[in-house]
Amino acid sequence: MPVFSGSRHSGMKRRKQRMSKLRTLLKALWISIKIKGPVSVIISLLGFAAAFLPVLLAGYLRALTDALQMLAGEGGVPGKALKLFSGIVMLYIVQVVITNVQQYTVGLDEIKMERYLKRTIMRHKCEVRYQYVENYDDFHNRLAFIEEYAGKQMARSITYMITVLQLLLAFCAAAFTLWSVSPFIVLILFITSIPAALLSYFQQEETFRYRAKWMEEGSLAIHYFHIIGGGGYSYDGLQEIRHFALFDYLKARWRAIADEYIGKKNKIMARHIKCNMAADFLRSIVYLAVLFIAARAIYQNPVLGLGTFTLVFTLSGQLQNTASECLVDIMVLAQNIPYMQEFFYLDKLEREVCSADSPEEGTGEITFENVSFAYPNSDNKVLQDINLRIREGEKIAVVGENGSGKSTFISLLCGMFDPLTGRIRVGGADVGSQPAAARKAVSVVFQDFAHYETSIRENITISDKHRNAADQEIMELLQKINVDDVVKEQKNGLHELVGSFSEKANNLSGGQWQKISLARAAYRNKAKIMILDEPTSALDPVAEAQLYHNFTALTEDKTTILISHRLGITSVVDRILVFKEGRIIEDGSHKELMAKKGYYAQMYHAQAQWYV
Incomplete structure (x- = not known):
């Protein structure tokens, strides 16, 4: 039988x-x-x-x-x-x-x-x-x-x-x-x-x-x-x-x-x-x-x-x-x-949810409720029990060592992954069920930003295909955030073709490309939230200082999350989230965290000694 x-x-x-x-x-x-x-x-x-x-x-x-x-x-x-x-x-x-x-x-x-x-x-x-x-x-x-x-x-x-x-x-x-x-x-x-x-x-x-x-x-x-x-x-x-x-x-x-x-x-x-x-x-x-x-x-x-x-x-x-x-x-x-x-x-293969229907009244608020996450094919939790509320208009810095979960936090926030447990809401939309709608509320400068083989103008305006701004309006935006020097150095201004495949092989430097990525994020003016992941990694010290100086002009009244290894950013934000081993171990302003003399204070002093 x-x-x-x-x-x-x-x-x-x-x-x-x-x-x-x-x-x-x-x-x-x-x-x-x-x-x-x-x-x-x-x-x-x-x-x-x-x-x-x-x-x-x-x-x-x-x-x-x-x-x-x-x-x-x-x-x-x-x-x-x-x-x-x-x-x-x-x-x-x-x-x-x-x-x-x-x-x-x-x-x-x-x-x-x-x-x-x-x-x-x-x-x-x-x-x-x-x-x-x-x-x-x-x-x-x-x-x-x-x-x-x-x-x-x-x-x-x-x-x-x-x-x-x-x-x-x-x-x-x-x-x-x-x-x-x-x-x-x-x-x-x-x-x-x-x-x-x-x-x-x-x-x-x-x-x-x-x-x-x-x-x-x-x-x-x-x-x-x-x-x-x-x-x-x-x-x-x-x-x-x-x-x-x-x-x-x-x-x-x-x-x-x-x-x-x-x-x-x-x-x-x-x-x-x-x-x-x-x-x-x-x-x-x-x-x-x-x-x-x-x-x-x-x-x-x-x-x-x-x-x-x-x-x-x-x-x-x-x-x-x-x-x-x-x-x-x-x-x-x-x-x-x-x-x-x-x-x-x-x-x-599984597809992302295609619905892009966003709430009538989008906000700049972000909430994480009991969120844990592990990458596919791995049992190691990269994020554990994250509970967080970021109010509309808040300026947040996310700091921590390599591998502490900062980039994963941003990937979840942008709807690239679904959490193992918990729920994430961004701009009034549930990221799990409405990732496209949630992304409407967010403008991002990714750590690995793209270089588009086209004109400088299109490199900037590609972030909002429904907006059709005049050249003068774009230049005013670039001047406002102090990155207009990239355009002024080009013979054809905004219409200069850039990249390795351009007719003149006019490829920009790393710092110039990063300035273009900042302009691209700023151009998306309807977004209520801005994420800046290592936005100064390719900038020289002068350009980095100018970015901090123009931080308010760049982010305006948007809810802003700034990720960086350089703790100098903490002087321009309202609140600091300190990540370690996938958890938020400290949360507060620079003054409050320094007074605690905890993990953040140790990192700050460790970096500060090299600038004395």
Whole structure:
């Protein structure tokens, strides 16, 4: 009984897997139909009609051969041979035209599919819950695999589906014609095409398995290459590499990893080539054997005529190639299903709540109620039992050592993660159920702020796409917060294109980019809350002092949270939150916390001694 139960369970599992694969194929086919235009669909239908052209050509060649044989015996009609020759020419022309038009539409469809894949990947990156961005469920490697392999295989597989159907038609037409000459010819050609198809199946399976396994090794080799040679527009490490003469050392590390990675790939490739050569040799031997069978049949029965040999000569190669291609494409299609499933994995990911409906009366108040948090795949609580109320208009400094939970606190506040326990409200909206609405109330300067390859104006105004301020209004804002010097230094002012890809490669310094990020946050003037995460990390001491001096102009009456390792900020805020090991251990003004002579006072004195 247990054996029966186990086998039944195994059978149900296999049926579920088959149904899953079928659903994947149907989903891919539906995507193909949606992406294809009407012209492409019509050309695909013409391809089915074109599947019969090889048989028609072979029939015309057979008749022409017989007609020429009769002419040689002075019993034929020249006009008949000429008509047959003209028909062959016309069929060849039609075949060439259809083939080229098909190739053109396939190229267009591949471009459309590539765009669809890119759009889908970008959309999923922006819509999935932020925990995936932090590599939950091995998201980074899986996404890299999808971008590198799965997307391309998905596009090819959709082409294979239609091609397989067309090849099946061509095979049936050729097999039916050759069967009338000798059934053995059809059987032999079909059976000897199977090894190549099986080889393709197992090779695709092995390739998929090792591609997934080697993603990490390949990524590590690319990482070392980018460190040495600069990836894209990143040359951050080259100065240090040159100064410490690290080129030979890093090159050796890269070469060791790359050689091992390439060596494994080459070993498998060599094995595949040897097996494919053996399969091709078998097919060639069989093809010669088929021609021998046809010649022998004609010798034994001259009534068949030389036209039969021409027919077999033409269609045998066609049937063999069609059978091999059809079987191989079916096998490849079957093996590409895991690639498709990996691509459709993106559709199964949790999405952020899309509702952006904000309360009618937004506020600048923030509350944390019994909030605890641990990152995905970790039991270590980064924040523990946070209870906090920040009143509208308050200026708050968040301080603490590295790893104390400051950045995580900001990530939760911005709705990037859901807390394990508790509730967070920002600007009157619940962050868990309305993250987009909560973000409407917040303007942020992140520690890792973005550099947009566009004009300075767009770098600033991108934070509020609904506001259309004039250049003069933007300049007044920049002057107010004392960052207008970045614009004044540019030839085209606000309209200067900046970044590594700009025409003049006019990339700004780290401090200039940080000033732009401050302007971007200030431009979002409807926000009731402003968060500044290490806003002076790239600024020089003078610019940092100016920021503190203009702090009120920058933040106005907004609720403000300022995170920094430099405790000089405490002079411009109303209240200080001191984080340690995921908890708020002290809360008060600078004067109050110094009077307690606790953890904050220790940190303050430790920093102050370096400025005396």
